[in-house]
Amino acid sequence: MLCSRFVVMFMQVVAMAPNVPALYELHFAVPMAGATLSALNVSLDEHALTIILHRLRPKIIFVDSEFAHLVSKVIDNKNNTHLQENHYDHKPLLVAIHDVSPDHRTQCDLEVPEYEQTLATGESDFQAVSPADECGPISVNFTSGSTGTPKAVAYSHRAAYLNSLGLILRYDMGKSPVFLWTVDMFRCNGWCFTWAMAALGGINVCIRNVSAKIIFDSIQLHKVTHLCGKPTILNMIAESPPVDQKRLPSVVIGIIAGTFPTIPVLERVQKLGFNIVQGYGMTEALGPALIRPWRSWQHHHEDNHDDHNLKYREGLHNITLEAADVKDPTTMQSVPSDGETFGEVMLRGNTLMAGYLGNPEATREAFSGGWFRTGDIGVRHVDGCIEMKDRARDAIVLGKELISTLDIEAVLLSHPKVVEAAVVAQNDVVAGQVPCAFVKLKKGECSNSEEILKFCEEQLQKTAMIPKSVWFGDLPMNSTGKVQKSVLRDRANAIGKHCP
Template structure:
């Protein structure tokens, strides 16, 4: 039976009738392209005088935020920005960065938020690749942007016009930007020249691009991931649901807004008429102070942020006014960190995803029957990645060659794969990479995991991070989890070190807690006491770990260091 017809049986005549569906129409009455722009418009009506953004002494209401975003969009069109143009931003979590998430799409343009930890050479590469027409730059990163534009000017690419964002919080100690303002267009002046009666340039198709996000480059050079209005709309609402964000929340910005557009909560908080508390610099003290001052209900962050909170000195800690909901993701959180967060009064929800899935793609949904389990068991379950959220159609663990699902036996490893409306449009200007990522009708994450009997998935490693030693697969995540449970360890990362006999052996890079001491012998013994011996590190290096701006350890750098060490066994056998 086709979609155009349905059948009905008359019980009296036992005769089959066909009811025509030709009366169906698709028009403006029953179809509007989905876009998170609508969240801002609604909140400006429903929560008109509610506080939308706080940054030190700066406060805006939802009515003011809509007006400022309309002015911004108007000013951009006056500057020649048109539908589909890319507008870049190089800024931390400040009000202007929040407004750009609405103002740029309202001008019909595509927002490209750049990682503030990149160097000028990489910024120039991304500006060239994205063909950004304008770049908004926070004053703290002006020199970086200038250097990038200078590099770009030496190529045939036309450099973007630079708009300076001055410090809006006058209570903050800042460098003077007066001399800079005279040289560049300035954000507030740009907003002031726009019109509030600007007619929003809405997407013609909900699959039109809304943002361009470059991958964090933990394993290779960044790729330009294109998000659609539709995907952003759906993932924003999914993120609201999985974060247990109710009406009028107070959200503390500890996740960089430039990373997956703040896991889509730049738009999600607007959907609920919440208050965005901006943090230019994230610190444990800043987190506790903000929670106490603004009565924060929700926040997020990679496990490194959680680690910062649980290891905060007593002088920086403040009692929580109530239980604060925290979403974590970016790397599997160590059980010990989750347990300590719980002790402090935070409720942690573990989500998992990639830049290609708009940030969160799964959630480890908690079940009441797990409340009675011992603390360590609860923490183990909470560190799993769970199942797809409501915005994603499906997540599965498959054999990457046969594309068959692995059995839910908690031991057979396969590749994590996604499909659904919250998977990227593709990689900008890289059809081959897009085609490869979508081979077999699923998005291939490159992450390896297992499936538990209840269907929940658990990551075991990146396919590039798994260590194969003497033919045995070693999950670096499992080894790192044990290292994190050591009382002296603050941070840890494990990579494979080349070995003439075993192929590879685990090499641990460790950062100790302040005031704590340990030795490589003691760390190795601790791991051997808690793991099968072949999984225990055979090398321990004490140093700070290289990180991306979102807190992920850059293992490719550590792999190079381990490789430079050479073989440990030098061709001889070694008893494990």
């Protein structure tokens, strides 16, 4: 059963820092003080940060020295209409975190308390505050905003606890895991690995920045067993120069969530000593909710399965999630397990958000029908695995048929010259909507639309899936590294108006 009631929020504490030890400590110190933690994206600009602080009204803000001036500017700005409208009756206490690691020593020239000094003023006999209700909030995380305005997502103590246990079981974490922090702790509280690692008494290797050299050096030095993050991490590892690719002491499990890289990238990473697990999830599901280990092409061939389909199936749900299904969003009936019938991916269980902070209407809508509606279109296969096809708002509508932009993007990414690709719907007078492709070529490569379109014609099963046009260049990204398809849709339709 879900924790159906959405409790009143406790004292809010904000933290804005990269993956430094202090941020990890705050994942325990703040809840133990009876407060709620909100770890913020360090890529937020002044406008976005202003809006978020307006919504949270924190009492304390812990901030890495690198971002202290930005936060100070926001809370000191007397012309800030967002704070004035909220009747800010207090000024949050600003505490600076100084990174003392040898390669990244940071200091703050603002006259604000320092993190370690602040901790030293605490009471040595302080007793941790236990939650009065397991459905009470432990943290608030913000969605990426890739489909609209970022939402404030509240996690309960119960959900975080159960999800942490699920990670331990699902990812074979063993007795003494060593976790390399390549996923940001501000993303779903590090997908709840913050608490899972503590439960196992494991070792956390905190790194401020991520690069292939840092990853290989850290694995060799600390004998890392697990890491996770965005698919770009795999690209980074696969394309790193040989001088950075050190021999791994043992196999490292890598959990990747998002659009999966191409099979050549996966095979190169696997040969280097990584076992890759694919995850599908979202902020409202506390991170990856469906997972599946990636198997090499040889294994696919032996099983006589279609390589493309197996690669893009998200798999089965976490053991602590009650159920995952693909349903008709109107009738709420499960779609046939035929791998073809589209429906909405829905989740149900204890490891979902408590609700959206300050937005009960959106919370009710998200859980209408007794399931969490992800807004993603998917299919279910005969083996029970769910394959996510697209975001509902991103799918291309061609008559009564929906075309998955992800399927087209997968083909584009398999082109040897393409490093990034995005497909969006472009309005068309005759068809209604047609695919429009935006691609970024690998460094040093040259191509043209004719070459890309011919490749798509050879690879795609349906003529309607072939893009009507192809445009080259960098793709617009939001602060979390996701492609801003709304920007590309506007661009595609603006282009379309000027095309003959």
